Amino acid sequence: MKIGINIILAVGLNLIVGYAGQFSLGHAGFMAIGAYSAALVSKAVPGVQGMFLGMGIGLVITFVLALLVGIPTLRLRGDYLAIATLGIAEIIRITIMNLEITNGAAGVAGIPQNVNWITLYVFVVITTLIVVNFIHSSPGRAMIAVREDEIAAESVGLQTTRYKTIAFVLGALTASIAGSLYASYFGVITPSQFTFQKSIDILIIVVFGGIGSITGSFAAAILLELLNVILAPYGQLRMIVYALAIIAIMIFKPSGLMGEFELRFSPFFKQNKQYSKLKKED
Numbered sequence: 001m002k003i004g005i006n007i008i009l010a011v012g013l014n015l016i017v018g019y020a021g022q023f024s025l026g027h028a029g030f031m032a033i034g035a036y037s038a039a040l041v042s043k044a045v046p047g048v049q050g051m052f053l054g055m056g057i058g059l060v061i062t063f064v065l066a067l068l069v070g071i072p073t074l075r076l077r078g079d080y081l082a083i084a085t086l087g088i089a090e091i092i093r094i095t096i097m098n099l100e101i102t103n104g105a106a107g108v109a110g111i112p113q114n115v116n117w118i119t120l121y122v123f124v125v126i127t128t129l130i131v132v133n134f135i136h137s138s139p140g141r142a143m144i145a146v147r148e149d150e151i152a153a154e155s156v157g158l159q160t161t162r163y164k165t166i167a168f169v170l171g172a173l174t175a176s177i178a179g180s181l182y183a184s185y186f187g188v189i190t191p192s193q194f195t196f197q198k199s200i201d202i203l204i205i206v207v208f209g210g211i212g213s214i215t216g217s218f219a220a221a222i223l224l225e226l227l228n229v230i231l232a233p234y235g236q237l238r239m240i241v242y243a244l245a246i247i248a249i250m251i252f253k254p255s256g257l258m259g260e261f262e263l264r265f266s267p268f269f270k271q272n273k274q275y276s277k278l279k280k281e282d
Contacts, residue, residue: 004121006221009031013206014214017211018210020171027199028195031182032191033058033065034059039111041054042114055176059177062172070172086199093195114184115185116185123177131170146160206220216259220257224242
């Protein structure tokens with residue numbers, strides 16, 4: 001089931017990193033908000049409605065926080081933005097660790113497991129459709145234009161911070177959804193599951209699959225999790241093999257497994273010739 005969670009996380013981060021061109025390391029923090037919101041509300045409100053209510057509360061909190069954080073930090077670029085988003089994720093995690101309601105470092109156990117694999121993959125499809133349709137929309141094309149040349153985009157009147165913020169907020173919301181599903185499937189969460197390393201793991205999936213390829217995010221999430229499972233009996237050796245496999249891909253195929261290749265399902269996605277032209281020119 002981790003594959004489905006990782007797909008949602010990677011698709012959201014790919015929107016920020018691959019399509020908006022913003023280097024964010026804050027995904028684990030937004031995932032934690034969704035996870036703890038769903039966990040606490042599910043324990044208070046019985047049934048699947050508790051999970052959906054918790055997910056909704058998590059989305060509202062994430063939306064407000066991502067908006068407040070995105071507007072000032074997305075004026076930064078490169079390493080500065082990465083450091084800023086990493087700091088935000090750590091602030092979220094440390095805050096959770098020090099709140100009585102979240103049970104501190106011990107985390108939350110006994111969460112009602114209201115999510116099965118069918119529910120999870122329905123959300124995978126829904127979040128992917130939302131992200132891909134956004135990419136093909138007018139704001140999505142403007143976002144790509146900002147990524148390609150921010151100065152040129154500003155010169156033609158595009159509000160660059162606005163489009164970067166939209167992408168950042170939408171990506172954060174997908175992370176919150178993934179967190180809610182994670183908590184409601186596994187039934188136990190702790191702050192240690194949402195550290196800096198989690199953000200790096202998601203970024204590895206995006207880079208491994210291909211920055212700017214949603215199809216690549218799917219492929220990488222599946223292959224890397226299968227590799228983890230296959231190598232699990234070998235203990236610490238699996239981490240060496242896992243790292244070597246990633247290094248090999250980066251050396252022999254720097255653009256990732258899929259590059260910028262995308263499968264097309266035209267009945268479900270908005271088609272736009274200008275967007276297709278942009279992709280060819282990248």
